Amino acid sequence: DIVMTQTPLSSPVTLGQPASISCRSSQSLVHSDGNTYLSWLQQRPGQPPRLLIYKISNRFSGVPDRFSGSGAGTDFTLKISRVEAEDVGVYYCMEATQFPGTFGGGTKVEIK
């Protein structure tokens, strides 16, 4: 089974400053169809998860452009260009190259 490891566990950020979250998989997430099925989800306090990014770098409908995803193979990054108060929450990476998928442990983004 693929293991997804996120770092850091917690990221205190000043409002307006950037934030970066890393996600590493135990094996390559490149599928035999050529796609890499790596998503990022946001979970605000008391809310269900919300899809932000799919297939490494594609923003889902309605997601602000301050969110961006990058990476390849086994190393992936979610960046928030300028953190806003509404960005507080836990962020999860999720691989689905191997059906049905595995979530990372989560990274908590909080305001300093």
Add this chain to the structure above:
Amino acid sequence: EVQLVESGGGLVQPGGSLRLSCAASGFTFSNYWMSWVRQAPGKGLEWVANIKPDGSEKNYVDSVKGRFTISRDNAEMSLYLQMNSLKAEDTAVYYCARRIVSIRSFDYWGQGTLVTVSS
């Protein structure tokens, strides 16, 4: 507007049973894979089960195989999770989520329903 509304959670004793429901609206339910994903208190996310649009294929995480059954009623636009032989480690918020095959991710989630297994 896509909406998923779960119900059926509650307190149940170890070894007991519970049936969760998820009412869908705002999209053609019969065209989509659907999933249950759970989150233990203070913990991360864990996929539990998937079901194909026509119900002909079902998949489960190993820890629930033989105890949980996912099903759907496309005419009623509803998803279900029958949970038997419940254990303390099944305690979690259970989310209903729509799965998009082309991107292999979950694009819409319900608010969740809490299942507590305790004596």
